[in-house]
Amino acid sequence: MSFHIVADSCCELTADMKKRGNIEIAPLTLEVGGESILDDETFDQKSFLRKVAECPECPKSACPSPEYFRTAFLNGAKHCYAVTLSAQLSGSYNSAVLGANLAQEEDEDLKIHVFNSRSASIGETLIVKKIVECEEAGMSFERVVETVELYISTQHTYFVLENLETLRKNGRLSKTKALVASALKIKPVMGATSEGDIVQLDQARGINKALMKMVDAIVNDAQHVENKTLAISHCNCPERAEMVKEALLERLAVQDVFVLDTQGVSSMYANDGGIIIAL
Secondary structure (H helix, E strand, O other): OOEEEEEEOOOOOOHHHHHHOOEEEEOOEEEEOOEEEEOOOOOOHHHHHHHHHHOOOOOEEEOOOHHHHHHHHOOOOOEEEEEEOOOOOOOHHHHHHHHHHHHHHHOOOOEEEEEEOOOOOHHHHHHHHHHHHHHHOOOOHHHHHHHHHHHHHHOOEEEEOOOOHHHHHOOOOOOOOOOOOHHHOEEEEEEEOOOOOEEEEEEEEOHHHHHHHHHHHHHHHOOOHHHOEEEEEEOOOHHHHHHHHHHHHOOOOOOEEEEEEOOHHHHHHHOOOOEEEEO
């Protein structure tokens, strides 16, 4: 096996990625009301959302250990890559870097690079897709790293959430201006900065208006989309994701598009009804 990719479980995998055999998910652990839930293939979104809704405390997540990453890297592949949540939002990146250092102490010839996605969810998915494309094009390890890092610097992530409580309570919105009271049904349109922090881009009254403002923001930012993939993930709202997809495809001629359901970490932060988009 020439290359191996380890992505933390905020990364949603496509059906094709799951079949490949050389893309591994490093699960985060979710904690809801004293119960620990491993964010792996056993994750049950509907059950999880119900537990979150019933629990007065805010759910939390714990990143995979450096030891998990170390073992994942020592799998016989010549080139290893990790893709993690934005380092501004999670300890997953630092854990993977430490795991890479430990693995390279055991095998000095092993080539490992940890990509800070500066994103989350399907932002990570698109980075995994880009690594696969580069490796299959026969690029050297160094060229893959250079190409994918450049890609990350041009990628944009956007989201509109029905409920911001988890982000707010877990301190992930600390750098965002105070949000208008939810009693007014104001929904902020959020995005990621180039460093991977969360920022408010716009707002609207009502979720559908906010989604259309997000579409406007994506179209305004979009460049050279004929070579890009549009990725959408949703938390338990496929019809809403389809509506946003159609609105974007009317205005952008992208190369490809896919829609995925959120896994555990993304479900925890996006909450029921959230939409995340990366391009």
